[in-house]
Amino acid sequence: MTTRARHLRADAARNRESLLAAAEAEFADRGFDASIADIARRAGVAKGTVFRHFATKEELIAAIVSAHFAALMTVARELLDAPDPGAALLEFLTVAAEELQQHDLTFLQEVSEGTAAGTELRNELHATVGSLVDRARAAGAVRPDVTGTDVFVLICAPVHAVGFLPDPAPGMWRRYLSIIFDGLRPEGANPLPGPAPSWP
Template sequence: MNDVTPWPAGLPVRADGRRTHEHLLAAARATFAEEGTDASLREVARRAGVSIATLYRHFPTREALLETLLRQGFDILRARAADLVASPDPGEALATWIRELAVASARYDGLPASVMAALRDPESTLHASCAGLRAAAGDLLAHAQRSGHIRADLDADQLLAAVNAMAWATRQASWTADAGDRFLSLLIEGLAARPVQPTAKSEEC
């Protein structure tokens, strides 16, 4: 996901406030990349050179910090899904988007779980961004299902859960470097619609 984040509405526009905000985001990116999304927020503040109270003034919760880090990347994924809906090959379009989503979801240890938890919690600051991603996934999935390329017994929640599970698996140290591609290929193959097999007629006695 893109590391450039827009300046949030409502926060101070003073130069020192901006610098502190950006230092906190840079520290969070580095800390989460090393330790995952459950990393200590005190460590984030320490790396940014500020107090934990200052961190909480900018980001009242861990989810608020994650939302700011992930917002632009999620916006890009939503726009990408909207573009891919117009593809002449809906099945391949969905597969392309799934791969891009999986790369984004595997960015930090713990991120897949954070996203799935936020989807289930409307009170989470991260919920709106994740729900927007689910809606984009639903539109792209429905388009592929209407074309007959993708099995009909699947919804957007199940799709996101499956992709996030694959993203989690790719972060595990025991797997080889190409394991993520293998997992995603298996997932995408499993989504394909299967031809209906004709029922064999019973032989007459």
């Protein structure tokens, strides 16, 4: 690859990242009503530049969500080799809550769920979280009747809990994460009612 080709590829990658950041900010401000023109204006590029990278608004949203899923997946995979499986699971849930606190992806995730890329990444993240839970359960750090799916659906819970408070203190979500994680521990646990949830 020539130096010019490398520069062009690097420029394209920077443009894409800039577009994703601008789009996420615009969607946070305006919801799904945010237009491609608004996003292009915020990113400082022409409208056609957006369409060169993303054919539709849905494809753009799927790319935003996929980037966050991919970042969480990298963290989860690295923690699979941690010497303390219980601490590794808590660290992952902490990182995930921090990510969700900074980036409210609930709306964007709902829009992207029908896309093949979004579904595949979500399933991969679910499987990796399941492996973290399996290790923690085998080490006795997590109660035996808790599954990976149980923990996966609790990832957003600390941030959502804080959303019900009128004026939460910074980092308040950590309080609710501690409550949730204590509920995952085997000490003093009562049997969970009903069967464990399935995953499609």
